[in-house]
Amino acid sequence: MELKGFSTKCIHGGEEGKYEFDVIPPIHLSSTYQLKYEDQDFVYSRVDNPTRRVLEDKMSVLEKGVASLAFSSGIAAISTVVLSFVKPGEEVILSEDIYGGTKTLFMEILSKRGIKYKYVDTRYADRLEDEISDDTRLVMIESPSNPMMRITDIEKVSKIAHEHGLKVAVDNTFASPYLQNPIELGADITIHSATKYLGGHSDIIAGTATFKTMEDYELVKLHRTRLGGVLSPFDSYLLLRSIKTLEVRMERHCKNAMEIAEYLSNHPKVEDVLYPFLKSFPQYDLARSQMRLGGGMISFKLYTDDQDKVDVFLNSLSIMKKAVSLGGVETLIEQPATMTHRALPDEEKKRLGITPGLIRLSVGIENVEDLISDLENALRNI
Numbered sequence: 522m523e524l525k526g527f528s529t530k531c532i533h534g535g536e537e538g539k540y541e542f543d544v545i546p547p548i549h550l551s552s553t554y555q556l557k558y559e560d561q562d563f564v565y566s567r568v569d570n571p572t573r574r575v576l577e578d579k580m581s582v583l584e585k586g587v588a589s590l591a592f593s594s595g596i597a598a599i600s601t602v603v604l605s606f607v608k609p610g611e612e613v614i615l616s617e618d619i620y621g622g623t624k625t626l627f628m629e630i631l632s633k634r635g636i637k638y639k640y641v642d643t644r645y646a647d648r649l650e651d652e653i654s655d656d657t658r659l660v661m662i663e664s665p666s667n668p669m670m671r672i673t674d675i676e677k678v679s680k681i682a683h684e685h686g687l688k689v690a691v692d693n694t695f696a697s698p699y700l701q702n703p704i705e706l707g708a709d710i711t712i713h714s715a716t717k718y719l720g721g722h723s724d725i726i727a728g729t730a731t732f733k734t735m736e737d738y739e740l741v742k743l744h745r746t747r748l749g750g751v752l753s754p755f756d757s758y759l760l761l762r763s764i765k766t767l768e769v770r771m772e773r774h775c776k777n778a779m780e781i782a783e784y785l786s787n788h789p790k791v792e793d794v795l796y797p798f799l800k801s802f803p804q805y806d807l808a809r810s811q812m813r814l815g816g817g818m819i820s821f822k823l824y825t826d827d828q829d830k831v832d833v834f835l836n837s838l839s840i841m842k843k844a845v846s847l848g849g850v851e852t853l854i855e856q857p858a859t860m861t862h863r864a865l866p867d868e869e870k871k872r873l874g875i876t877p878g879l880i881r882l883s884v885g886i887e888n889v890e891d892l893i894s895d896l897e898n899a900l901r902n903i
Protein backbone atom coordinates (compact mmCIF):
# COMPACT_ATOMS: atom_id res chain seq x y z
CA MET A 522 0.00 0.00 0.00
CA GLU A 523 1.25 3.47 -0.84
CA LEU A 524 2.51 5.46 2.15
CA LYS A 525 0.83 8.84 1.75
CA GLY A 526 1.07 10.90 4.93
CA PHE A 527 4.40 12.37 6.03
CA SER A 528 4.35 10.73 9.46
CA THR A 529 3.51 7.33 7.92
CA LYS A 530 6.56 7.78 5.67
CA CYS A 531 8.70 8.76 8.69
CA ILE A 532 7.69 5.58 10.50
CA HIS A 533 7.48 3.00 7.70
CA GLY A 534 9.21 4.57 4.68
CA GLY A 535 12.22 2.64 3.37
CA GLU A 536 11.52 -0.25 5.74
CA GLU A 537 8.86 -2.21 3.83
CA GLY A 538 9.76 -5.85 3.26
CA LYS A 539 13.24 -5.47 4.72
CA TYR A 540 12.92 -7.69 7.81
CA GLU A 541 10.84 -10.68 8.66
CA PHE A 542 10.14 -10.43 12.41
CA ASP A 543 11.60 -7.16 13.62
CA VAL A 544 9.33 -4.19 14.22
CA ILE A 545 12.26 -1.77 14.35
CA PRO A 546 15.34 -1.73 12.11
CA PRO A 547 17.99 -4.14 13.42
CA ILE A 548 21.53 -2.86 13.93
CA HIS A 549 23.98 -4.69 11.67
CA LEU A 550 27.39 -4.25 13.25
CA SER A 551 29.33 -6.55 10.93
CA SER A 552 32.13 -4.68 9.14
CA THR A 553 32.33 -7.34 6.45
CA TYR A 554 29.95 -9.90 4.94
CA GLN A 555 30.26 -13.50 3.84
CA LEU A 556 30.48 -13.61 0.08
CA LYS A 557 27.82 -15.99 -1.18
CA TYR A 558 26.43 -14.52 -4.39
CA GLU A 559 27.67 -12.60 -7.41
CA ASP A 560 26.85 -8.89 -7.09
CA GLN A 561 25.47 -9.19 -3.57
CA ASP A 562 24.38 -5.90 -1.98
CA PHE A 563 26.62 -6.01 1.06
CA VAL A 564 30.34 -6.77 0.84
CA TYR A 565 32.10 -4.31 3.13
CA SER A 566 30.49 -1.85 5.52
CA ARG A 567 32.31 1.28 4.34
CA VAL A 568 30.58 0.80 1.00
CA ASP A 569 27.16 -0.40 2.18
CA ASN A 570 25.61 -1.50 5.43
CA PRO A 571 22.05 -2.87 5.88
CA THR A 572 21.12 -0.53 8.77
CA ARG A 573 22.54 2.49 6.96
CA ARG A 574 20.72 1.40 3.80
CA VAL A 575 17.34 1.50 5.60
CA LEU A 576 18.11 5.04 6.73
CA GLU A 577 19.15 6.05 3.22
CA ASP A 578 15.99 4.57 1.73
CA LYS A 579 13.88 6.40 4.31
CA MET A 580 15.61 9.68 3.43
CA SER A 581 14.86 9.10 -0.26
CA VAL A 582 11.17 8.71 0.58
CA LEU A 583 11.13 11.85 2.76
CA GLU A 584 13.18 14.02 0.40
CA LYS A 585 11.54 12.67 -2.77
CA GLY A 586 14.76 11.59 -4.46
CA VAL A 587 15.84 8.37 -6.16
CA ALA A 588 18.59 7.43 -3.68
CA SER A 589 20.41 8.81 -0.64
CA LEU A 590 23.70 8.51 1.22
CA ALA A 591 24.39 8.86 4.94
CA PHE A 592 27.62 10.45 6.14
CA SER A 593 29.51 10.74 9.41
CA SER A 594 28.54 14.45 9.65
CA GLY A 595 26.76 17.19 7.74
CA ILE A 596 30.09 18.68 6.75
CA ALA A 597 31.25 15.25 5.47
CA ALA A 598 28.15 15.24 3.24
CA ILE A 599 28.91 18.78 2.00
CA SER A 600 32.64 18.21 1.39
CA THR A 601 32.04 14.87 -0.38
CA VAL A 602 29.39 16.39 -2.65
CA VAL A 603 31.68 19.30 -3.56
CA LEU A 604 34.66 17.01 -4.24
CA SER A 605 32.46 14.80 -6.42
CA PHE A 606 31.43 17.58 -8.78
CA VAL A 607 34.21 20.17 -8.64
CA LYS A 608 37.87 19.88 -9.61
CA PRO A 609 40.78 22.28 -8.99
CA GLY A 610 40.35 25.37 -11.18
CA GLU A 611 36.56 25.04 -11.14
CA GLU A 612 34.18 27.10 -9.05
CA VAL A 613 31.26 26.87 -6.65
CA ILE A 614 28.70 29.61 -6.07
CA LEU A 615 27.55 29.77 -2.45
CA SER A 616 24.62 31.59 -0.86
CA GLU A 617 26.12 34.64 0.79
CA ASP A 618 25.18 33.63 4.32
CA ILE A 619 25.54 29.88 4.02
CA TYR A 620 26.43 27.98 7.25
CA GLY A 621 29.72 29.25 8.75
CA GLY A 622 31.29 25.75 8.68
CA THR A 623 30.62 25.51 4.94
CA LYS A 624 32.37 28.85 4.54
CA THR A 625 35.41 27.76 6.56
CA LEU A 626 35.56 24.51 4.57
CA PHE A 627 35.96 26.61 1.41
CA MET A 628 38.13 29.31 3.03
CA GLU A 629 40.59 27.05 4.83
CA ILE A 630 40.62 23.76 2.91
CA LEU A 631 39.06 23.66 -0.56
CA SER A 632 40.40 27.01 -1.83
CA LYS A 633 43.91 25.92 -0.83
CA ARG A 634 43.46 22.95 -3.16
CA GLY A 635 42.46 25.11 -6.11
CA ILE A 636 38.67 25.01 -5.80
CA LYS A 637 37.35 28.52 -6.35
CA TYR A 638 34.23 29.92 -4.73
CA LYS A 639 32.23 33.09 -4.64
CA TYR A 640 29.29 34.32 -2.62
CA VAL A 641 26.07 35.54 -4.18
CA ASP A 642 23.08 36.98 -2.35
CA THR A 643 20.72 34.32 -3.68
CA ARG A 644 17.67 36.17 -2.33
CA TYR A 645 17.99 37.90 -5.68
CA ALA A 646 18.05 34.84 -7.94
CA ASP A 647 18.62 36.93 -11.08
CA ARG A 648 22.05 37.98 -9.77
CA LEU A 649 23.23 34.44 -10.48
CA GLU A 650 23.22 35.09 -14.24
CA ASP A 651 26.00 37.69 -13.94
CA GLU A 652 28.09 35.59 -11.56
CA ILE A 653 28.15 32.28 -13.44
CA SER A 654 31.43 31.81 -15.31
CA ASP A 655 32.85 29.09 -17.58
CA ASP A 656 34.44 27.58 -14.47
CA THR A 657 31.26 27.35 -12.38
CA ARG A 658 30.07 23.78 -11.76
CA LEU A 659 27.92 23.86 -8.66
CA VAL A 660 25.52 26.24 -6.90
CA MET A 661 25.12 25.53 -3.20
CA ILE A 662 22.36 27.29 -1.33
CA GLU A 663 20.68 27.23 2.05
CA SER A 664 17.12 28.34 2.73
CA PRO A 665 16.26 29.56 5.30
CA SER A 666 19.84 30.64 5.88
CA ASN A 667 21.82 30.76 9.08
CA PRO A 668 21.52 33.10 10.98
CA MET A 669 19.80 35.78 8.87
CA MET A 670 16.90 33.51 7.80
CA ARG A 671 17.19 34.63 4.20
CA ILE A 672 14.97 32.71 1.81
CA THR A 673 16.18 31.66 -1.62
CA ASP A 674 13.69 30.86 -4.35
CA ILE A 675 14.88 27.28 -4.96
CA GLU A 676 12.80 26.82 -8.11
CA LYS A 677 14.12 29.99 -9.72
CA VAL A 678 17.76 29.38 -8.79
CA SER A 679 17.56 25.78 -10.06
CA LYS A 680 16.09 26.92 -13.37
CA ILE A 681 18.84 29.50 -13.94
CA ALA A 682 21.59 27.09 -12.88
CA HIS A 683 20.29 24.31 -15.12
CA GLU A 684 20.19 26.65 -18.12
CA HIS A 685 23.97 26.89 -17.61
CA GLY A 686 24.45 23.15 -17.06
CA LEU A 687 25.23 23.52 -13.33
CA LYS A 688 24.28 21.26 -10.44
CA VAL A 689 22.25 22.69 -7.57
CA ALA A 690 22.70 21.43 -4.00
CA VAL A 691 20.45 22.72 -1.22
CA ASP A 692 21.33 22.53 2.46
CA ASN A 693 17.85 21.80 3.85
CA THR A 694 18.95 21.51 7.49
CA PHE A 695 16.95 24.47 8.83
CA ALA A 696 13.71 23.45 7.13
CA SER A 697 13.85 19.64 7.47
CA PRO A 698 12.05 17.48 4.88
CA TYR A 699 8.76 18.18 6.64
CA LEU A 700 8.76 21.84 5.65
CA GLN A 701 10.30 21.76 2.19
CA ASN A 702 11.63 19.32 -0.42
CA PRO A 703 14.25 21.01 -2.63
CA ILE A 704 14.36 18.19 -5.23
CA GLU A 705 10.64 18.68 -5.82
CA LEU A 706 11.41 22.37 -6.38
CA GLY A 707 14.03 21.53 -9.02
CA ALA A 708 17.31 21.05 -7.11
CA ASP A 709 19.62 18.10 -7.87
CA ILE A 710 20.80 17.29 -4.35
CA THR A 711 19.33 17.88 -0.90
CA ILE A 712 21.81 17.87 1.97
CA HIS A 713 21.16 17.71 5.71
CA SER A 714 23.17 18.11 8.80
CA ALA A 715 21.17 15.24 10.31
CA THR A 716 22.74 16.30 13.61
CA LYS A 717 19.89 18.84 13.76
CA TYR A 718 16.15 18.23 13.21
CA LEU A 719 16.49 14.73 11.77
CA GLY A 720 18.41 13.62 14.88
CA GLY A 721 16.37 15.94 17.08
CA HIS A 722 17.88 15.00 20.45
CA SER A 723 21.38 16.56 20.30
CA ASP A 724 23.03 13.16 20.55
CA ILE A 725 24.13 12.30 17.00
CA ILE A 726 26.54 13.84 14.51
CA ALA A 727 25.42 12.79 11.03
CA GLY A 728 24.76 14.01 7.50
CA THR A 729 22.72 12.93 4.50
CA ALA A 730 22.52 13.69 0.79
CA THR A 731 19.55 12.75 -1.42
CA PHE A 732 19.78 12.75 -5.21
CA LYS A 733 17.49 13.41 -8.15
CA THR A 734 19.39 11.04 -10.46
CA MET A 735 21.11 7.68 -10.01
CA GLU A 736 24.08 9.02 -11.96
CA ASP A 737 24.76 11.72 -9.34
CA TYR A 738 24.16 9.22 -6.53
CA GLU A 739 26.69 6.74 -7.99
CA LEU A 740 29.29 9.48 -8.44
CA VAL A 741 28.95 10.76 -4.87
CA LYS A 742 28.81 7.22 -3.50
CA LEU A 743 32.12 6.45 -5.16
CA HIS A 744 33.62 9.57 -3.55
CA ARG A 745 32.15 8.68 -0.16
CA THR A 746 33.68 5.21 -0.39
CA ARG A 747 37.07 6.65 -1.35
CA LEU A 748 36.99 9.49 1.22
CA GLY A 749 35.47 7.25 3.88
CA GLY A 750 33.06 9.53 5.79
CA VAL A 751 30.25 6.97 6.29
CA LEU A 752 27.73 6.87 9.13
CA SER A 753 28.17 4.03 11.64
CA PRO A 754 25.45 1.35 12.02
CA PHE A 755 24.63 2.49 15.54
CA ASP A 756 24.28 6.15 14.59
CA SER A 757 22.21 5.06 11.58
CA TYR A 758 19.90 3.25 13.98
CA LEU A 759 19.66 6.26 16.32
CA LEU A 760 18.78 8.46 13.38
CA LEU A 761 16.15 6.00 12.15
CA ARG A 762 14.64 6.04 15.63
CA SER A 763 14.63 9.85 15.69
CA ILE A 764 13.09 10.30 12.26
CA LYS A 765 10.01 8.33 13.31
CA THR A 766 8.88 11.34 15.38
CA LEU A 767 10.01 14.03 12.92
CA GLU A 768 6.52 15.26 12.01
CA VAL A 769 5.26 15.57 15.59
CA ARG A 770 8.46 17.27 16.69
CA MET A 771 8.45 19.70 13.76
CA GLU A 772 4.80 20.62 14.34
CA ARG A 773 5.62 21.57 17.93
CA HIS A 774 8.91 23.34 17.06
CA CYS A 775 7.04 25.46 14.53
CA LYS A 776 4.06 26.21 16.79
CA ASN A 777 6.33 27.25 19.67
CA ALA A 778 8.55 29.32 17.36
CA MET A 779 5.58 31.18 15.87
CA GLU A 780 4.32 32.13 19.35
CA ILE A 781 7.78 33.18 20.52
CA ALA A 782 8.41 35.19 17.33
CA GLU A 783 5.15 37.06 17.92
CA TYR A 784 6.01 37.64 21.58
CA LEU A 785 9.49 38.96 20.73
CA SER A 786 8.22 41.22 17.97
CA ASN A 787 6.04 43.02 20.52
CA HIS A 788 8.81 43.37 23.10
CA PRO A 789 10.30 46.88 23.58
CA LYS A 790 13.81 45.49 24.13
CA VAL A 791 13.79 43.68 20.80
CA GLU A 792 14.52 45.74 17.71
CA ASP A 793 13.83 43.20 14.99
CA VAL A 794 12.66 39.59 14.66
CA LEU A 795 13.59 37.39 11.70
CA TYR A 796 11.10 34.56 11.37
CA PRO A 797 9.86 33.49 7.91
CA PHE A 798 6.17 33.20 8.84
CA LEU A 799 5.90 36.57 10.62
CA LYS A 800 3.94 38.99 8.44
CA SER A 801 6.68 41.60 8.95
CA PHE A 802 9.35 39.28 7.50
CA PRO A 803 10.64 40.83 4.26
CA GLN A 804 10.30 37.58 2.28
CA TYR A 805 7.06 36.44 3.91
CA ASP A 806 5.27 35.65 0.62
CA LEU A 807 8.13 33.56 -0.77
CA ALA A 808 8.52 31.74 2.56
CA ARG A 809 4.78 30.94 2.62
CA SER A 810 4.86 29.62 -0.91
CA GLN A 811 7.99 27.49 -0.42
CA MET A 812 7.67 26.21 3.15
CA ARG A 813 4.88 24.27 4.84
CA LEU A 814 5.45 26.04 8.21
CA GLY A 815 7.87 28.69 9.48
CA GLY A 816 10.38 26.34 11.14
CA GLY A 817 11.87 26.25 14.62
CA MET A 818 14.62 28.84 14.15
CA ILE A 819 14.32 32.53 15.06
CA SER A 820 16.94 35.24 14.90
CA PHE A 821 16.32 38.52 16.68
CA LYS A 822 18.13 41.75 17.38
CA LEU A 823 18.26 43.09 20.89
CA TYR A 824 17.89 46.86 21.25
CA THR A 825 21.58 47.00 22.20
CA ASP A 826 24.93 45.78 20.85
CA ASP A 827 26.60 46.23 24.25
CA GLN A 828 28.43 42.92 24.88
CA ASP A 829 28.00 43.17 28.66
CA LYS A 830 24.23 43.45 28.28
CA VAL A 831 24.14 40.59 25.78
CA ASP A 832 26.09 38.47 28.29
CA VAL A 833 23.68 39.39 31.09
CA PHE A 834 20.75 38.45 28.86
CA LEU A 835 22.20 35.07 27.86
CA ASN A 836 23.36 34.23 31.37
CA SER A 837 19.98 35.11 32.90
CA LEU A 838 18.17 32.36 31.02
CA SER A 839 17.51 29.22 32.96
CA ILE A 840 15.56 26.82 30.70
CA MET A 841 17.22 27.85 27.45
CA LYS A 842 20.79 26.66 27.21
CA LYS A 843 23.58 28.74 25.70
CA ALA A 844 25.02 26.43 23.05
CA VAL A 845 25.76 26.17 19.35
CA SER A 846 23.85 23.67 17.19
CA LEU A 847 20.09 23.45 16.78
CA GLY A 848 17.12 21.28 16.04
CA GLY A 849 16.97 19.38 19.33
CA VAL A 850 13.95 18.99 21.59
CA GLU A 851 15.57 21.42 24.05
CA THR A 852 15.74 25.16 23.34
CA LEU A 853 19.24 26.44 22.55
CA ILE A 854 20.27 30.07 22.32
CA GLU A 855 23.45 31.61 20.96
CA GLN A 856 25.16 34.81 19.88
CA PRO A 857 26.34 34.21 16.27
CA ALA A 858 28.96 37.01 16.37
CA THR A 859 30.94 35.31 19.15
CA MET A 860 29.88 31.70 18.70
CA THR A 861 28.78 30.04 15.41
CA HIS A 862 30.04 32.83 13.14
CA ARG A 863 33.09 33.92 15.14
CA ALA A 864 35.52 32.71 12.42
CA LEU A 865 34.09 35.08 9.78
CA PRO A 866 36.05 38.26 9.03
CA ASP A 867 34.60 41.28 10.90
CA GLU A 868 33.66 43.13 7.74
CA GLU A 869 31.72 40.11 6.47
CA LYS A 870 29.83 39.85 9.76
CA LYS A 871 28.97 43.53 9.49
CA ARG A 872 27.81 43.23 5.88
CA LEU A 873 25.53 40.31 6.74
CA GLY A 874 24.10 42.02 9.83
CA ILE A 875 25.74 39.69 12.35
CA THR A 876 26.05 42.34 15.05
CA PRO A 877 26.71 41.61 18.76
CA GLY A 878 23.00 42.14 19.52
CA LEU A 879 21.89 39.45 17.07
CA ILE A 880 20.68 36.34 18.89
CA ARG A 881 19.78 32.99 17.34
CA LEU A 882 17.21 30.79 18.98
CA SER A 883 16.61 27.12 18.23
CA VAL A 884 13.14 26.75 19.71
CA GLY A 885 12.61 23.38 21.38
CA ILE A 886 9.41 21.52 22.12
CA GLU A 887 9.08 22.48 25.79
CA ASN A 888 5.96 24.19 27.14
CA VAL A 889 5.88 27.52 25.29
CA GLU A 890 4.68 29.54 28.32
CA ASP A 891 7.78 28.38 30.21
CA LEU A 892 10.00 29.46 27.33
CA ILE A 893 8.35 32.88 27.12
CA SER A 894 8.71 33.36 30.91
CA ASP A 895 12.40 32.50 30.60
CA LEU A 896 12.86 35.15 27.90
CA GLU A 897 10.75 37.68 29.86
CA ASN A 898 12.97 37.31 32.93
CA ALA A 899 16.19 37.62 30.94
CA LEU A 900 14.97 40.64 28.95
CA ARG A 901 13.94 42.35 32.20
CA ASN A 902 17.58 42.19 33.32
CA ILE A 903 18.97 44.30 30.45
Ligand SMILES: Cc1ncc(COP(=O)(O)O)c(C=O)c1O
Pocket residue numbers: 594595596597620622663667692694695713714715716726727728846
Ligand atom coordinates in the same frame (compact mmCIF):
# COMPACT_ATOMS: atom_id res chain seq x y z
C1 LIG B 1 22.89 24.56 8.11
C2 LIG B 1 24.00 23.64 8.50
N1 LIG B 1 24.58 22.88 7.55
C3 LIG B 1 25.59 22.03 7.85
C4 LIG B 1 26.07 21.92 9.13
C5 LIG B 1 27.22 20.98 9.42
O1 LIG B 1 26.73 19.83 9.99
P1 LIG B 1 27.55 18.89 11.04
O2 LIG B 1 27.85 19.72 12.23
O3 LIG B 1 26.61 17.77 11.25
O4 LIG B 1 28.80 18.48 10.33
C6 LIG B 1 25.47 22.67 10.15
C7 LIG B 1 25.97 22.57 11.54
O5 LIG B 1 25.72 23.39 12.37
C8 LIG B 1 24.42 23.55 9.82
O6 LIG B 1 23.82 24.31 10.76
